[in-house]
Amino acid sequence: MHDWLAKAYGPQHWWPAETAFEVVVGAYLTQNTAWAGVERSLANLRRAGGLSIDGLRALDLDKLRELIRPSGFYSRKAPALKAFIAMLDAEFQGSLDVLAATQTEVLRERLLALPGVGGETADAILLYALGHAVPVADEYLRRITERHRLITPLPRKNRKGYEALVQLTREAFGMDALADRPRLFNEFHALTVAVGKKHCSVIADCENCPLAADLPIECQD
Ligand code: SF4
Structure with a gap:
């Protein structure tokens, strides 16, 4: 096939993103919405300097909600993104490389335990942001x-x-x-x-x- x-x-040149962190953000934002809305949110974040780990960490929750509004469900997605950063900081030295070095099944379970992360989002992050071979x-x-x-x-x-x-x-x-x-x-x-x-x-x-x-x-x- x-x-x-x-x-x-x-x-196919997937995933359409400049950095692994942008893939993570896109994977959250694309839930239950069309990609056009995600692109508008990503553009807002880029303009506000929020499309990096440091940048997103620095944004307060209200501002983050406002910036990702075009991709819908922003009241749920904004705290979910903040929870991802909090996990990265607390358990993986604030580094996607350290996160990616974790064994696949352990990492998958950790992602699934985060708020706002279902199977498809976890697997998209694993595959396209962290380079793990998962369907x-x-x-x-x-x-x-x-x-x-x-x-x-x-x-x-x-x-x-x-x-x-x-x-x-x-x-x-x-x-x-x-x-x-x-x-x-x-x-x-x-x-x-x-x-x-x-x-x-x-x-x-x-x-x-x-x-x-x-x-x-x-x-x-
Ligand atoms: S992928 Fe879908 S449309 Fe294509 S041959 Fe199979 S069933 Fe038909």
């Missing part, structure tokens, strides 16, 4: 893997459903054998988002899709 999609779409299991991946009969349909919209999807996709794609290749995970997630947006939406456009050849025969009607 990766190779077919890479051939069709080329390099990001979003709705696009769910649709693709279910429609290709790689996994059985799962409960949606809850932590258990997300974790089950992560586990099943790890198994379906043999991801545990690829743990030393975060670049592959990085590109694969970006490519599945691309095919999801172009072809595998609520209504599937299989006829023109680069993954049509992989559809099980019983689905090709």
